[in-house]
Amino acid sequence: MxxxxxxxxxxxxxxxxxxxxxxxDEKLVSSLKKAKQSETNNLGKNILDRIIDNQEIARNDDIPxxxxxxxxxxxxxxxxxxxxxxxxxxxxxxxxxxxxxxxxxxxxxxxxxxxxxxxxxxxxxxxxxxxxxxxxxxxxxxxxxGGSENMSRLKMLSPSEGEAGVIDFVLDTVKKAGGKACPPLIVGVGIGGNFEKSALLAKQAIFRSIDDNAKNEVDQKLEKLLLEKINKLNVGPMGLGGTTTALAVKVNSFPCHIASLPVAVNLQCHSARxxxxxxxxxxxxxxx
Amino acid sequence: MAKKLTTPINEETRKSLTVGEEILISGYIYTARDAAHKLLVDAIKNKEKLPFDLIDQVVYYVGPTPAKPNQVIGACGPTSSYRMDKFSPELMKRGLNVMIGKGPRSEEFIDAVKENKAVYLLAIGGLGAKLSKTVKENTTIAYEYLQSEAIHRLKVVEFPVIVAIDYLGNTIFQ
Structure with a gap:
């Protein structure tokens, strides 16, 4: 032993x-820098620039x-x-x-x-x-x-609502959170399990590396689709409009009851420490 | 170029601000978040003396990290403003008409902004380290036992904000 x-x-x-x-995390910093290049809204670009600057000051001067x-x-x-x-x-x-x-x-x-x-x-x-x-x-x-955690949500969907129901709930959560969750976000989605398991899956999802892929094909596809749709919501950096609402979407799934389709969305702010x-x-x- | 303003900020100046405009604030501002807001409104209800004169002053919704021995303040970015919506109208009535935070506000809040010719300013969330560089003095003036939620008077130089809700109730939020 x-x-x-x-x-x-x-x-x-x-x-x-x-x-x-x-x-x-350096991978997150790279992702922010990439987002700054692709962001179409000038104010959004400017905010991303300040976020990148902030992490440099924090690192160099030992300030949280x-x-x-x-x-x-x-x-x-x-x-x-x-x-x-x-x-x-x-x-x-x-x-x-x-x-x-x-x-x-x-x-x-x-x-x-x-x-x-x-x-x-x-x-x-x-x-x-x-x-x-x-x-x-x-x-x-x-x-x-606390800001992004407060905007996180859980819903017990009916199985018939399927993928479309999951997508609607995730988009609605990100939209309602707006600037309050400090976008650009990492969106953790947990589907399946039961009430508490779905929340845990969503939390585990935001702990994944920003550049990895979901374990199975269904979740991988959903991650891609959700990221595309979320970045069309025009929430943007700090909710002031733009194409960078999320840097990544992470979906974790688990088997569930024949009657259930639990979905949990755990939002992570851009200060994804x-x-x-x-x-x-x-x-x-x-x-x- | 961002417009430069010095505190206190009176009604005439507030009326000159338009949504989306970037401003650099210098002078003294006061910190207060959830717990301090509740205590301030309780003090008004109980007709107690307030820890500072509210008229034309600026309140910043922040709970900083503790300062290290060589620092004025720790990280000090804004917290979400909506949690203060319940308390802000009462404070606006007493003259506290410039508020800095992050995120949107309620309809009731916007009505009170119009009524009191107030203004709501956005600081960018998650810039705790960067914003700390604009703070030159930091004095705890009330509710010290609340730790990070105590009221501090900060002397800031060119603290960057964006006008989010103007005195007519126009807003930057969709």
Missing amino acids: YTIKRKTIIETIKDLFIDSAYNL LCQDTGVSVVFLEIGRELIFDYDLEEAINVGVRRGYIDGFLRKSIVKHPLNRINTLDNTPAIVHFNFIPGNKLIIHVAPKG KKEVTLIGKKINNTN
């Missing part, structure tokens, strides 16, 4: 959140890209040969606390949705656990902003 020290988890989580808040350093979302892919003799989720929360305090990130979490008292350290993080073969731990983190790292477990000596 293998393990990873608690201290390593804490340090890794702390560093990932600080790094993600200051340094935008955006003041909303988000809800701390963590996806863990845990190798089945790993064992932990401590509370992994607690260790992650310690890492988040240190990252947000040491990194001068904004603490945006309140203890109860109705009493609204700040927890002062951005905990608790939202942590998802999955298992994979082997002795590795893959950690994905994203400080997810996320990082991942792979830790390799250390062999534990067998004492038996």
Whole structure:
């Protein structure tokens, strides 16, 4: 069996959140630069230019890209040969606390949705656990902003509504979000599963690399079609018109009930901050 | 060339602004977002003294990241304005008639803009690092316990905005 020290988890989580808040993924920066070339609206072009400039300032001067350093979302892919003799989720929360305090990130979490008292350290993080073969731990983190999250939606469609129903719902969500979700967006779409699974699929979709393709052909086609249609909505950068409403659409699907067609749309703003790292477990000596 | 304005911004100046126009604001502006708006409106209802004189002042919807020891302020881009729609009319009545945020506003808000000869300005969302460079002074003046949601007085130099809703209620949003 293998393990990873608690201290390593804490340090890794702390560093990932600080790094993600200051340094935008290079692939995303390339995508923004490409969008700037193709954008037909002058104001839109100008806004894209400032967004590109902003990420350079953030990177060079160690200033967070955006003041909303988000809800701390963590996806863990845990190798089945790993064992932990401590509370992994607690260790992650310690890492988040240190990252947000040491990194001068904004603490945006309140203890109860109705009493609204700040927890002062951005905990608790939202942590998802999955298992994979082997002795590795893959950690994905994203400080997810509130603006785009607030404009995200879920709907239980009737199976007869089919692909057209899914497309209509996605387009309507992006249109209604307008400038509030800070476009250009990455649109995460989850179809199938059940109520909570569709939301999780949509969230996992925005964690995918900006330049990858969906696993199956149906989803790939839908991604292409949706991106084309979304960029014809004339929402544009910050909702002020233009051809760059989304940089990418990511569709993740899952089998579902004969009576259901769940669809969830998770919007990601242009400050699409996320990082991942792979830790390799250390062999534990067998004492038996 | 963008028009340059210095705060406070009176009715005559507000009336000279047209939708889509780019403006660079210099002078003192005040930060307030969800929690501070609620407290300000509660204070008005309870006839309490307000933390600053609202007349012709500029409010900016922002909750910045904490400043590092060598910084005036952290990242400080705008938050979505629609959440302030419920509170803004009451503050406009008291003279707080220049508002900076991001995204569209409600019909009721636009009606209040017309009534009070106010103006709503857009800052570009997600430019937290870039906008921080325009802030030269940062003083917490009220509700310090709200942390990022406290009211700060910021001295800004050429803070860039776009006129989104003018005093006649014309809007940049489709």
